[in-house]
Amino acid sequence: MSLKGKNIAILIAQRGTEDPEFVQPKKAVEDAGGTVTVISTERSEAKTVNNDLDPGETYQVDKSFADVKAEDFDGLVVPGGCIGADNLRGNEMAVAFVRDFFEQAKPVGVICHGPWLLVEAKVLNGRHVTSFPTLKTDIENAGGTWTDEEVVTDQGLVTSRNPDDLPAFCAKIVEEFEEGKHADQARSA
Numbered sequence: 001m002s003l004k005g006k007n008i009a010i011l012i013a014q015r016g017t018e019d020p021e022f023v024q025p026k027k028a029v030e031d032a033g034g035t036v037t038v039i040s041t042e043r044s045e046a047k048t049v050n051n052d053l054d055p056g057e058t059y060q061v062d063k064s065f066a067d068v069k070a071e072d073f074d075g076l077v078v079p080g081g082c083i084g085a086d087n088l089r090g091n092e093m094a095v096a097f098v099r100d101f102f103e104q105a106k107p108v109g110v111i112c113h114g115p116w117l118l119v120e121a122k123v124l125n126g127r128h129v130t131s132f133p134t135l136k137t138d139i140e141n142a143g144g145t146w147t148d149e150e151v152v153t154d155q156g157l158v159t160s161r162n163p164d165d166l167p168a169f170c171a172k173i174v175e176e177f178e179e180g181k182h183a184d185q186a187r188s189a
Contacts, residue, residue: 001178003034006074008177010036011094012046012059016083019048019056020163021111025077028170034177037073038062041091052082065093070100075177080112080132089120099123105181107156109173115139115159128152129159156181
């Protein structure tokens with residue numbers, strides 16, 4: 001698989017994104033030849049966590065939501081982390097950025113607590129997804145169908161449950177990013 005020439009956005013909260021859910025998808029895209037742009041609420045450094053409570057690492061943010069448009073990218077990765085996902089879903093610019101990927105039928109990979117942004121963006125109606133189990137009710141209330149599977153793909157949307165699913169998640173997002181836009185995805189956004 002080759003993502004040469006593809007520009008993929010990956011989100012990170014200023015604090016609280018789950019470290020392996022940020023690092024491993026980023027590496028998978030880069031290893032496949034894609035370019036990754038790290039985006040957050042401000043252009044500075046962001047601190048990740050491990051298991052939501054333990055300190056992770058510090059990463060440089062390339063651009064803020066104010067600096068980017070979904071049109072500039074071929075795909076999007078939304079890592080989890082309970083605190084990080086909650087912080088991002090509370091940011092109107094982050095939510096609008098995510099929604100725009102669905103309106104443009106671009107592939108999106110979301111893991112663990114990341115689907116909270118999809119709930120907030122109102123893009124789950126009629127979608128089949130998975131997530132960390134505690135999001136099941138939120139997803140169903142947003143019109144989605146939740147299932148407990150390692151990786152679920154629905155019209156360019158790839159979802160997984162937790163860091164244990166990262167190998168399958170990373171392989172599937174690379175595949176979907178290589179395929180590109182999905183005509184049916186925009187219909188349900």
